[in-house]
Amino acid sequence: MSQDAQSAPRPKDAEHIDLIETYFDANAKDWSDLYSSAKRVNDLVLADRKNASVRHLAKHVGEGSYVLDVGCGAGMTAIDLMRLGCRVHGVDISSKMLDHARENFEQAGFDPKRWELSCAGLFGAELESESFDAIAGLGFLQYQDDEAAALRELYRVLKPGGTLVITGPTQRKFANWLGMARYYYALRRRVSRLLKPKPKAPPQPASKPVEGGSEEVLHVISTHAYSYGRFRRLLSDAGFEVTSCKGHGYVNFEIIGRRIGSRGELFLHRAFTAVAKVLPIGRWANDLIFVARKR
Numbered sequence: 001m002s003q004d005a006q007s008a009p010r011p012k013d014a015e016h017i018d019l020i021e022t023y024f025d026a027n028a029k030d031w032s033d034l035y036s037s038a039k040r041v042n043d044l045v046l047a048d049r050k051n052a053s054v055r056h057l058a059k060h061v062g063e064g065s066y067v068l069d070v071g072c073g074a075g076m077t078a079i080d081l082m083r084l085g086c087r088v089h090g091v092d093i094s095s096k097m098l099d100h101a102r103e104n105f106e107q108a109g110f111d112p113k114r115w116e117l118s119c120a121g122l123f124g125a126e127l128e129s130e131s132f133d134a135i136a137g138l139g140f141l142q143y144q145d146d147e148a149a150a151l152r153e154l155y156r157v158l159k160p161g162g163t164l165v166i167t168g169p170t171q172r173k174f175a176n177w178l179g180m181a182r183y184y185y186a187l188r189r190r191v192s193r194l195l196k197p198k199p200k201a202p203p204q205p206a207s208k209p210v211e212g213g214s215e216e217v218l219h220v221i222s223t224h225a226y227s228y229g230r231f232r233r234l235l236s237d238a239g240f241e242v243t244s245c246k247g248h249g250y251v252n253f254e255i256i257g258r259r260i261g262s263r264g265e266l267f268l269h270r271a272f273t274a275v276a277k278v279l280p281i282g283r284w285a286n287d288l289i290f291v292a293r294k295r
């Protein structure tokens with residue numbers, strides 16, 4: 001996160017939701033396409049994250065299960081769940097994402113009785129308590145202003161014994177050199193400032209016209225990142241029992257990423273994924289996939 005982003009005032013809830021909506025409305029087509037026509041290594045990794053999450057869910061759902069896909073985006077997880085025989089309720093704040101989801105469901109030929117889409121924030125969707133057999137939350141939690149409240153809401157709507165599969169980005173990952181990359185960038189900025197001193201500002205006129213009346217405030221979507229321990233605590237504080245956690249994806253390497261190109265990135269991703277099968281390095285992957293249960 002940049003210095004500006006850290007010091008910008010936190011938007012109020014409604015404003016925050018607006019920002020998420022605007023951001024994902026603008027990127028909806030990319031999210032709809034990435035699973036079918038990956039353009040970057042990261043797209044492949046995201047598609048694989050969906051497949052891994054669906055494999056976890058498949059152990060707990062089947063014909064007739066009712067599943068919530070929170071932050072369902074273009075509905076690609078929901079499609080896999082419907083192929084498993086589930087009925088899916090997708091909730092998303094972005095109407096553009098839901099347009100793609102609807103189109104994708106229709107193209108795949110699913111009976112409209114098998115799916116429902118609500119264009120709303122998690123709290124605005126007015127979901128019934130203990131109504132879902134399972135919940136999928138992929139790439140959702142990190143955008144929530146109050147993650148603890150979001151998890152409590154998911155707990156409320158899940159049936160006792162139901163399963164939640166949820167992902168979130170890690171704070172310290174191999175890709176950001178376990179959090180050290182930002183020190184490298186800070187040092188590089190400092191050195192280049194020392195080597196290239198700023199040119200002196202031209203002299204200002206005695207009276208400078210003021211443009212506009214109010215100060216512009218830079219708002220940002222807060223995207224959280226998690227340590228394994230904090231993610232686990234958030235889940236257990238909401239009432240969930242964590243049954244498993246797996247790291248996923250080793251891409252977007254800072255500093256060397258551009259130099260090694262897509263092939264290099266793919267190689268690193270595959271190499272780390274292979275190592276993760278024998279050594280417990282998953283907590284430093286790009287994403288964590290948690291499976292949790294409502295007691």
Ligand SMILES: C[S@@+](CC[C@H](N)C(=O)[O-])C[C@H]1O[C@@H](n2cnc3c(N)ncnc32)[C@H](O)[C@@H]1O
Binds near residue numbers: 024120137138
């Ligand atoms: C990174 S995308 C992931 C989409 C999909 N789950 C996937 O994995 O392809 C996150 C989605 O969550 C939605 N979202 C974020 N916060 C939300 C909220 N509070 N309520 C509903 N949807 C939300 C966004 O609009 C966006 O479509």
